Amino acid sequence: MMSHKNLSADKSILLVIDIQDNLSPAISEFSDLLQWSIKIAKVSAIFKIPSIVTEQYPQGLGSTNRRLKDALLNAQSIEKTHFSACNEPTFNATFKQLTRTQVIVIGTESHVCVLQTCLDLIAQGIEVYVAADAVGSQDPEHKSLALMQLQQAGAIITSVESIIFQWTKNAASPEFKAVLSIIK
Template sequence: MVLSNIDVKNSMLLIVDLQELLAPAIKDFPNILKSTLQLSQAAIIHDIPALITEQYVKGLGETNQQIKNMLPDAAYFHKTYFSACAEPGFVDKLKSHDKKQVVVVGTEAHVCVLQTCLDLIENGFEVIVVHDGIGSRNPQHKNLAVEQLRQAGAVIS
């Protein structure tokens, strides 16, 4: 797949599992949140659709409140699978926007972010992973995920 530059008219923002109770365990979470809020602001300015996933809300809490406040109209998906694409209706919702690029931030990089991005690529989307916007409890896990994502065809930005 030939990847093009990020096109605000052809992109979506996907925020994967940036949840309150998981945040303290994630290495460098304050910087991940900062990057996510900056991208969220850009999404608002450029009218880019935002989608937010939440994994096991009962145990991991809801999405970070600052993100929720900034993106009150985002589409939310509660999930039980590591890949959001495995959840009924998720891929259909993405396709309904008729955009090919998905800019991704979230946690954990080596589990839910990785599995979701691999499935997005398989579904024909161009995936742009924001390096400063993803994280894991163990930094080495993030590094391994980034390498695997790059090999699979994602752009690491």
């Protein structure tokens, strides 16, 4: 089993999977998911953490939520049709260029695109951290089962605040005041 370390901003990538406007009405507790996603996006920008945004068939499902996308720093967007982003050549090329070893995952749907992408990343030896409060499915039970399966596969299931505080490390850091204004 993979050995996970404490998260580090300089080793992290934020992966935003399919948080698209046309999907949002179907996702259970979407407003909470979006609120947490925007918080982690804003903090990732403070720490200059690169982000990749995937969009499942955007012609039909729409674009990534604008408020979320605006909160990200230099997000690289990738259109996809595969459920696992790892089956998209553009994703793989983009991911490899970033040379980071820790991936923080947020998005929809937990039991489809999030699950399959995370399983493929774990199989590649990547440390995967899933923010449980920033992933969702239409059926909460499907989300719960996906999170259990991911944990059994080696992913760390955590929360947005835990991730943010791991990135921040120190209340005396120059970033802490900005981080605190976002999470409170």
